Amino acid sequence: MKHIPVLLNDVLNALGNMDGRTIVDCTFGAGGYSRAFLERGAKVIAFDRDVNVIADADKLKQEFGDRFKFVSAPFSEIKQLSADDFDDVVFDLGISSMQIDNADRGFSFRFDAPLDMRMDIRTGITASDLINNLTVEELADVLYEYGDIKKSHKLAGLLKEKQPKTTFELRDLIKVPGDVAPVFQALRIAVNDEMGQIKDALNSVDGLLQSGGRCICVTFHSIEDRIVKNAFNKWSVPVGDPRLPVVSKPKYKLLKTKTPSEQELESNPRARSAHMRGVEKV
Ligand SMILES: C[S@@+](CC[C@H](N)C(=O)[O-])C[C@H]1O[C@@H](n2cnc3c(N)ncnc32)[C@H](O)[C@@H]1O
Structure with a gap:
């Protein structure tokens, strides 16, 4: 089954006008997010560590040319980019429908397969x-x-x-x-060291994001969600000792958290437990 993008409209709303911006799609998957960003005029740098997605990435490359670049690597490699390379970052964490439904990968107990479970x-x-x-x-x-x-x-x-x-x-x-x-x-x-990957990548994003840049994360697991929530909360409080006169303004503004609507859950039950969180660098 082709992956149905989760909370896509909320992600698009959170990013706002993306014409001319460069968005890093850290979790390409079936390219649902990347395609939506490209169709709205953005340039996209997409990461995915699963080699099985390369064929879909090649299709977007053919369609959108230089506006789309694919990196076949874990998203912790975002640290190799420089601050000028991009404006916004999006993570849609966890695994895709293609991964869970591929009988050979070992992700699902519905199919008999070697116990592998590696995304890469x-x-x-x-x-x-x-x-x-x-x-x-x-x-x-x-x-x-x-x-x-x-x-x-x-x-x-x-x-x-x-x-x-x-x-x-x-x-x-x-x-x-x-x-x-x-x-x-x-x-x-x-x-897949999923929690290590997100902590590492968020650290890099904090160092790289420019003023006005947004970071949006869609999570599917409570621990993953807590890591994102704690990082964003920490980034968006004033810096310094509140008892002293000079306390610098928060580095980030929190965006509204979203969960799937009843309607989305009806058409895509795999969206259950999804949370979207976002911040904008001030
Ligand atoms: C939920 S799917 C993304 C679906 C995508 N937003 C779409 O609309 O098609 C998650 C994807 O992220 C990839 N992924 C998960 N963790 C990753 C990591 N640390 N580095 C790179 N890719 C990762 C998985 O291989 C999978 O293809």
Whole structure:
């Protein structure tokens, strides 16, 4: 299934008039956001670390020429850009429908496949290797922190003992049915260092964004959302000791937070749990 862009209208509204601006689309996916930005007159620099999206990126390149540039790398590489290279930045985090629906990638417990879960198949370790490499304590932390698994230590011990190599082997070891999806999610987040990536990239964005530049993030997981919320809140408070006379003005203005409407959820149930947050550099 082709990925349906989530909260696209809200993202477009948050960015405002984009004619002539350069937007970094950190998570190209099926290119739904990038295309919308290009059609509204923006230039786009898009990142994605999944090589499977390159064909779609090539199509946009053919259609929009020099206004579109694709970088096949993790978005933490935004630090290689300079402040003059772009105006605004957008993140639409998590995985795409193509990734979850591709039976071979190991993201879904609906298909039997090697337990891989890497967004970038050129590098890094698979979910199966991760289970092998972590200690029981470390694995329990991953399951608890990213999957909210209550008996995480017990399950971590079982996974270490049985060493599942496929999605179905993993699925069948999880005795609580409601834990299956969260366990898959937790391993995916750890395999791809998703929280490290967003923290790293936001740090770079803070250093690079120019006055009037906006950073918009769409998140799908509470921890991810907390990282974005805390970063944006920290950026948008006055700097300095409030007891002293000189306190500099906040560096950023918070934009309105959005969640999908009933109507969007009806047509795209995968949009549930999405939150859009944004800031504008003052
Ligand atoms: C939710 S999809 C984006 C969908 C896109 N907005 C659209 O409209 O088609 C997320 C995409 O971001 C990519 N991605 C996730 N984390 C990434 C990272 N740290 N660096 C680069 N790409 C990443 C995934 O490979 C996936 O293709």
